[in-house]
Amino acid sequence: xxxxxxxVFAAIVLAAAAAxxxxxxSPAAPSSSAPAAAPTNSEGSYAHQIYGIIRSRTDSQLQVxxxxxxTVVVDASAAISTFRASGIxxxxxxxxxxxxxxxxxxxAQTVQRAKSSAVAWPADR
Numbered sequence: 327x328x329x330x331x332x333x334v335f336a337a338i339v340l341a342a343a344a345a346x347x348x349x350x351x352s353p354a355a356p357s358s359s360a361p362a363a364a365p366t367n368s369e370g371s372y373a374h375q376i377y378g379i380i381r382s383r384t385d386s387q388l389q390v391x392x393x394x395x396x397t398v399v400v401d402a403s404a405a406i407s408t409f410r411a412s413g414i415x416x417x418x419x420x421x422x423x424x425x426x427x428x429x430x431x432x433x434a435q436t437v438q439r440a441k442s443s444a445v446a447w448p449a450d451r
Contacts, residue, residue: 373424373425373426374423374424374425374426374432374450374451375421375422375423375448375450375451376390376392376398376400376421376422376432376450377392377393377419377420377421377422377440377444377447377448377450378390378391378392378393378398378419378420379391379417379418379419379420380414380415380416380417380418380420381397381416381417382416383414383415383416385403386401386402386403386406387399387400387401387402388400388401388402388414388420390420390422390432392450393444393447393450398430398432399430399431399432400422400424400431400432400434400437401431401432401433401434402414402422402434402437404424404433404434404435405422405424405434405435405436405437406437408435410435410436410437411434411436411437411438412437412438412439413437413438413439413440414437418439419439419440419441419442420437420438420439420440421437421438421439421440421447422434422436422437423435423436423437424436
């Protein structure tokens, strides 16, 4: 590999030195078509988080068995429509973040594959 000619190297250095070190444009206003943010707790993370095994699936509705053998109905439609869902397969281990409505349905904003050992899962919240 040949070294850069001195005039090319100098042009790169000058361009880098002249470049702004931070963005000067103001952030764009959120569009009305953007998905709503998930409810959060005081720490800024999702309000609820569960780990479990997918026991059944109908479209975006999942029946998830948690480590304490409870069955939770998970509506993953928001996660799927915003491309924040992966690893959703029957018998798969997942972690879901979202909120729980008055009927006890877990509305997941994010779903991802989890480790297959429940011992490695943090506590549900």
